[in-house]
Amino acid sequence: MREVMIVSRTWEQAKEMLLKKIVSEGKKYLSRFGDTLRCEPSLVVVEKPDYFFDIEHDFSGWTFCGESYLSRVEKVLDICAEKIKSSPYTRRVSIPIWMPKDHHCRNPPAITEISLLPVKELHATAYIRSLDAYNFFMHNADFITFVLDYVAEKAGFDVGSAGFIASIPHIYLRDLKHIDLDSDYEEITGFHPLAVHLKEDYLSTAWHSAMEVVYHNGxxxxxxxxxxxxxxxxxxxxxxxxxxxxNPYEHQIHDKAPFTKKYAIDYAHDYMICAKFIDRPVNERILKEGETYTYAERARYCERDDLIVDQLYTVIEKLKQDRYRRDCYVGISRIWDLKSDEPPCLRGYQFVGDHDHLKGIFYMRSNDIYGAMHANAYAFSTLTQYVAELTGFQRHKYYHFAVDAHIYGEFLKAVKEILEPETPSFFDKT
Structure with a gap:
């Protein structure tokens, strides 16, 4: 098991480390904006986020699709603050920036979601579907910091850490001459109080390791x-x-998993994918009687949307046209989730084409590690496998991210028995 992530004191240090990681590990890819170097999806955390730019923090001019980042969030920031103030241990405050209609835009938002988690201080985490680490790291970092600062002040919290998952960290080859290549970068290994990054061979061992790190370090x-x-x-x-x-193809289900394989398949096909329409667009209601939402409904036919877009089918078609596109993101979250007592744990996911394999990256605001994570991972990986097969990739890799990964008190004993099974003594056998 090998774990790596970037944890730094400031955004400036984080930018420098990420640039060096891209230069050191990056592979060359073509892009409509110029040739790039890309590295693997990266977790970046800053202990004391500060602003790159000291001027007034007005983000109304930073636009995409005819809108600004500020316009997508400004109406809900006070709602977020009030929710945190009234429930200072909530996991339910996560701001969607991506909208399904953004699939019709040439340059959709790079930041798709910002989640806020109160843990003594208030912490912010964002999902960034594509990050030009040389030219736009500063703008993304400042916007995340702005949201964190504003909500923390309104909610009466001190500002904590900030971080993001960048699914496609990259630089343009034309910018290489501006980057200092002399010094090395250093990544944190193992558990850190602000983040954890694990690399596992199988879905089953990923679940086991997740339980282990939460049980022993949580x-x-x-x-x-x-x-x-x-x-x-x-x-x-x-x-x-x-x-x-x-390798998500082998050892998919742990022998101690709290579900059957049939349940996992049904959950993947019905709740996650709407598998009967995997190769064609959905043009009809998905929700069954009594359902408020499903991940498939949010991805493919959400009747509450102003413009209904089958996002999953759309990204499959995009990948068929260009396997290295950076906008193959599916948004699950909606702005009205902020007023819900049961908002979706999964906020969005993205497919990223590599030379011979497809990456599926899934972002969750909250994840019940014992009761839900294993079934989630099986379903999310199954979806990625299907998309890989439909778009001509030989195999896939699976990436799982949770802002708050937890084990409920009632399950701690069950987890302990999995992690530390009792060995029968000689007297037990006689």
Whole structure:
């Protein structure tokens, strides 16, 4: 097991480290804007986020699709602050920036989601579908910092850390001459109080390692579910759990998983994919009676959207046209989730083409590691496999990210029995 991530004191240091990582590990890819070097999806965390630009922080001029980043979030920032203020242990504050209609835009937003997590201080985490680390790191970092600063002040919290998952960190070859290549970069290995990055061979070992890191390193806090379920009043959790699974085809389900393979397949096909329409667009209602939402409904036919877009089918068609596109993102979250007591845990996912394989990167604001993560990962990986097959890739890799990865108090004993099984003694056998 090998774990790497960038954790730095400031954004400036993080930018320098990420640039050196791209130069050191990057592969060359063609782009409509110029040839690039890309490295693997990267987790970046800054302990004390500060601004690159000291001028007034007005983001109204930073536009995409005829709108600005500020216009997508300004109406909900006070709602976020009030929710955190009233429930200072909430995991339910995550701001969607991406909208399904952005698939019709030539240059859609790079930041697709910003999640806010109160843990003594207020912490922010973003998903960035594509990051030009030389030219636009500063703008992305400042916007994340602005959202964090604003909500923290309104909610009465001190500012904590900020971070992001960048699915496609890259630089343009024309900018190489501007980058200092003399010094080395250093990545953190193993567990860090602000983040965890694991590399695993299989889905089953990923689940086992996730339980292990939360069980042994997690902090304890209250949860909102404790108002309904006594056993879920508290959880042990870690922040920003990022797992890469290199071979998701073998050893898919752990022998101690709390579900059957049939359940996993049904969950993947019905709740996640709407598999009967995997190779064609959905033009009809997906939700069954009694369902508020499903991940398939949000991805493919959400009736509440102003413009209904089958995002999954759209990204499949995009990949068929250009396997290295950077905008193959599917947004699950919606702005009205901020007023919900049960917002989707999955916020969005992206498919990224590599030379011979397809990467599936899935971003969750919250993940029940014992009760849900394994089934989630199986379904998300299955979807990535299907998309890879439909778009001509030989294989796929799976990436799993959770802003708050937790084990509820009622499951700690079950987790301990999996991680530390008792060995029968001689007397037990006689």
């Amino acid at each position: 902090m304890t806090k209250r949860t909102e579910w404790g108002e309904i379920f006594e056993g879920q009043k508290e959880s042990k959790f870690v922040q920003r759990l990022f797992i890469e699974v290199k």
